[in-house]
Amino acid sequence: MSPRQLHARDLLVQLDRSRRAELGRQLEQQLRSAIRSGTLAPGSDLPSTRTLAEDLAVSRGVVVRAYAQLAAEGYLDLRQGANPSVRGIPFVEPRVAEVSSPAAVQKIRYDLRPHQPDLGGFPREIWLRSLRHALTRAPNADLGYIDPRGLEQLRVELARYLGRVRGIRANPERIVVTTGSTHALSLIARVLASRGAVMGFENPSHWLFFAVAEQAGLTPIGIPVDGDGIRVDSVRAAKVNAVLVTPAHQFPTGVALAADRRAELTLWARESGGLIIEDDYDAELRYDRAPIGPLQGLAPDRVAYIGSANKTLSPGIRLGWALLPDDLCDSVVEELGKSVLHLSGIDQLALADFLRRGEFDRHIRRMRLVYKRRRDALIEALEAELPKLRVSGIAAGLHVVVELPPSVAEADVCAQAAARGLAIESLSDHALPMYEGPAGLLIGYAGVLEPTMPFAVAELAAAFRASERRPVRRAAS
Ligand SMILES: Cc1ncc(COP(=O)(O)O)c(C=O)c1O
Secondary structure, three states: OOOOEOOHHHHOOOOOHHHHHHHHHHHHHHHHHHHHHOOOOOOOEOOOHHHHHHHHOOOHHHHHHHHHHHHHOOOEEOOOOOOOEEOOOOOOOOOOOOOOOOOOOOOOOEEOOOOOOOHHHOOHHHHHHHHHHHHHHOOHHHHOOOOOOOOHHHHHHHHHHHHHHHOOOOOHHHEEEEOOHHHHHHHHHHHHHHOOOOEEEEEOOOHHHHHHHHHOOOOOEEEEEEOOEEOHHHHHHHOOOEEEEOOOOOOOOOOOOOHHHHHHHHHHHHHHOOEEEEEOOOOOOEOOOOOOOOHHHOOOOOEEEEEEOOOOOOHHHOOEEEEOOHHHHHHHHHHHHHHHOOOOHHHHHHHHHHHHOOHHHHHHHHHHHHHHHHHHHHHHHHHHHOOOOOEEOOOEOOEEEEEOOOOOOHHHHHHHHHHOOEEOEEHHHHOOOOOOOOOEEEEEOOOOOHHHHHHHHHHHHHHHHHHHOOOOOOOOO
């Protein structure tokens, strides 16, 4: 199969079967707009009529007619004995989406932001089955005001899932259902602020997390990160009472916390009574290294473990969890109850059913393969276009780090990339003051189809070359 050949699922076609007579028109329209927007890049090979018809459960004639119409309009090349391919057309419209990062709002053609999972991979039909199951089976009480911690059915399923996948012995009584990691952090941060705590953050780490902590009344202290993860000597020196870490896959550098640092950090927590907030946000998404166990197992009474379905399933789900030590749990539940009462019981029941049926595990296994293919396509394209740049943080997650030489300013490459319709982020987007690490770009690959990757990376390389020609602006000393 050619490297540019798409699978039917990559086309993201969604047919509304209640309009049976118009299935062909729907297929045609969706393929046309994907080609016009650049989502289906010129040169991509589409599935054969037979394969696509089987995958979409429509008759072959429907696909034949749709392809023929698009060929007549100049969008497709139909060749005897070969799959149809997308023609290079001069009227491609940029794909329009909003950038919601610290960078300016831009119109973007290639979304390479590091947080973005593959939204097209969301298992809509399977989720719908769980939602339907939840609604038809739920006792009336579950549709009313519920325990602010979340419904017991979900907390029990989450405890099983965390045991099965992350080796955690979780007591469902100590699990709190949140809208995600950010929400869990905001609740914990409010409790810590009310206790007068000082909180440290890996520097760099997710910019939103600092903002949330500040909103809660804390002053975030940046703790340096090196190739082995957070510097525990600096945690001690900073005299913080709590520290947020991403040990399995440091965000954004992609390093894993080394074994001796894990032991040192838990020792710090025990000796000082400090709290470790462990954000295990994408632990399941690893490709070529063995899973790294959570810190939580080393010091359950000193670790607040937070996780989320928003990256593994979809940010639209807005469901996550926190497994909390005794001395924090009640206060966090109180904060949650005071702010949002509780989260949607219906969505919680749907996630509980999705977990119980093993669909969450299956979805992650499926997406791991998709993401690994996309990551490999990105690395291959980077090797071809930017062979001199070091690429790191590739073993897990949804993005890689492309390190920049001192001769090129990060801000220049980002501006050049934005001008070419690329949405990317940089290490300094996620840096607190005193950040002294390397400059680099965060390139996400989860939402970009493999055949499109070389086009996106060619634009990135052009942005890099244009920045190389500019003199580097140095800060006045
Ligand atoms: C470091 C990190 N933690 C957690 C999350 C997930 O956050 P939430 O569950 O609030 O969507 C993300 C999402 O991008 C992230 O980058």
